[in-house]
Amino acid sequence: MPPYQQGRPAPQGGFKLSSNENPFPPLPAVVEAVQREAERVNRYPRPGAPELRSALAAELGVDAARILIGDGSATLIQQLIHAVAGPGDEVVYAWRSFDAYPLFVRTGGATPVEVPVDAEHRHDLDAMAAAITPRTRAVIVCTPNNPTGTIVGEEELDAFIARVPKDVLILLDEAYIEFVREPTGNGIELQRQHENLVVLRTFSKAHGLAGLRVGYAVGDPAVLRGADLCGVPLSQTALASAAAIAALEHVGETFARIEVLADRRDALWQRLVDAGVPVPRPHGNFFWVPSRPGQEEHVHDILEANRIVAKVFPDGSRISVGEPEADDHILAAAVAIQALQ
Numbered sequence: 001m002p003p004y005q006q007g008r009p010a011p012q013g014g015f016k017l018s019s020n021e022n023p024f025p026p027l028p029a030v031v032e033a034v035q036r037e038a039e040r041v042n043r044y045p046r047p048g049a050p051e052l053r054s055a056l057a058a059e060l061g062v063d064a065a066r067i068l069i070g071d072g073s074a075t076l077i078q079q080l081i082h083a084v085a086g087p088g089d090e091v092v093y094a095w096r097s098f099d100a101y102p103l104f105v106r107t108g109g110a111t112p113v114e115v116p117v118d119a120e121h122r123h124d125l126d127a128m129a130a131a132i133t134p135r136t137r138a139v140i141v142c143t144p145n146n147p148t149g150t151i152v153g154e155e156e157l158d159a160f161i162a163r164v165p166k167d168v169l170i171l172l173d174e175a176y177i178e179f180v181r182e183p184t185g186n187g188i189e190l191q192r193q194h195e196n197l198v199v200l201r202t203f204s205k206a207h208g209l210a211g212l213r214v215g216y217a218v219g220d221p222a223v224l225r226g227a228d229l230c231g232v233p234l235s236q237t238a239l240a241s242a243a244a245i246a247a248l249e250h251v252g253e254t255f256a257r258i259e260v261l262a263d264r265r266d267a268l269w270q271r272l273v274d275a276g277v278p279v280p281r282p283h284g285n286f287f288w289v290p291s292r293p294g295q296e297e298h299v300h301d302i303l304e305a306n307r308i309v310a311k312v313f314p315d316g317s318r319i320s321v322g323e324p325e326a327d328d329h330i331l332a333a334a335v336a337i338q339a340l341q
């Protein structure tokens, strides 16, 4: 099984655009909260991070019993898959999508069913619904999709959910939802209507807490209990919970930063399109620059020459929105990658 490829570190004087991190430093209130909590690290954290669950419950308008905290949303996705799918079972998801999914499915002993995205790099929901068999235990919808940046519209998501059997778990991975500007479905609202749906969100991206590892799931309490049993007790640190609570208390500052990043994303996307690079419209904090299998080494060379690191796949590269100074480097690299075609 190929290991998960973590984004490479930045070259000297270059830009790390390989992990969809937030280029802004943590908010001062977050740093203070972590420092305060650091005084108590001789103690284990409280199980289940109840203070963070209460803060999220108030923020989202849901009962705290419908929230499960994890050390990153990736961990929660793994727990949910392991809770429902084992040997002989199948998990359906779009491909290409988040490259941790196949790992989580296979380590649970289940079989991944990868449904190619369409020509516009979007989930092919008809094909995904058709891929559901009596062996299917879970389907994953990633919106915005990592790494292609496309979203699933509200109506098409509703229609898809209606086609999924009620005993199949739907994981709605909204790791980048805060960056979306288009009107789109509200996963939390959908969750209220469908007890087989779980929404996954994270503090790693928009909130800029990637280094602390904290994410959450919103779902039916019985489903979340199953996922909780598949996790390691006490794996969410009190430092992470304190930081996430501080982030929620200052969410206005975070949203102002998101606006800045989304403005820069949209402006740079326009420049990419004007330069003839066929980048699908990005809705997260990253761009998808298509390339062809066999070109990976050339792509790496181009990225290196432009002093950026990005995540390179056989069919394209995912380049994160980073510091403003990186924008011209991204444009130049994407144009050179396109010229390889």
Ligand SMILES: Cc1ncc(COP(=O)(O)O)c(C=O)c1O
Pocket: 019, 020, 071, 072, 073, 074, 075, 098, 142, 145, 146, 173, 175, 201, 202, 203, 204, 210, 213, 214, 215
């Ligand atoms: C689509 C998607 N889901 C989930 C995650 C997991 O994020 P974390 O475990 O940092 O919360 C990521 C991280 O890159 C992602 O891209």
